[in-house]
Amino acid sequence: MAEPVSPAVLTVNQRARRQRVIDAGLALLSRRDYERIQVRDVAEESGVALGTLYHYFSSKEHLFAEVLVKWAGTLRTSLTRHPLTGDTAQQRLTQALHRSVGAFERQPQLARLVASLELSSDPFATEILARLDDATTSIYLELLADIEPSRARSIVRTAEAVFDSLLRSWSVGRLRMPDLHAYLSDAVALLFADERAFADEPALAGETAFAGETAFAGATAFAVDAVFAERPDSDARRSGGSRGREAARDRKGGAVA
16 A cells, blocks of 8 residues: 655645545535445546545545545534534533534435445554544533543543444434434433432542543443333344443543544
């Protein structure tokens, strides 16, 4: 795999050409699914030679990871232009997650793109997705500024795990959109119920912040499973519960999901 040129060393004209490729990829994605787009299609749409395109991007996965970043940037713009109206952290996080769902509902091919890119072995695509994940998490964390930071991160990371699982089930036709919204609201409500329980419980002598974080992560995993308990046969329940437990294990081991 050829290593692409870093955007940091590109000239103004080269950066503009690279951006034109990304814009073309997003435009094509609005008309067809990721699997039906070839790199040469993007080159033709952008008016950039195929060889030049590979000068900027190592692979199709790398290119469309950048496309996803451009599209996902609209979330912060949306929150800035149309501020959330919730009075509590729970309400604000719930509204932000539903706003994200709405964006995917308008462009379902983007949800399928996320699922495809998560399987990519391209290190450039993987690195971009990790940065995107961190950026999205930071947006949600800003909505929970009045909650203790480690617990706020537990809430957000577990909510994101539920969001990802539900979105994947919806994108392949295993879950209806009204159910997705309902399950997501229920999950957030359960996570904040756990947060309140931990906040009200007196700390044990010598209890460390890490111990509290581990306990909270475990409780949120059970909360995630509880959301899906009403539909024991659903694929959403199996995948959602698994993601919740994985998120808890990651935090227990000190890893970032």
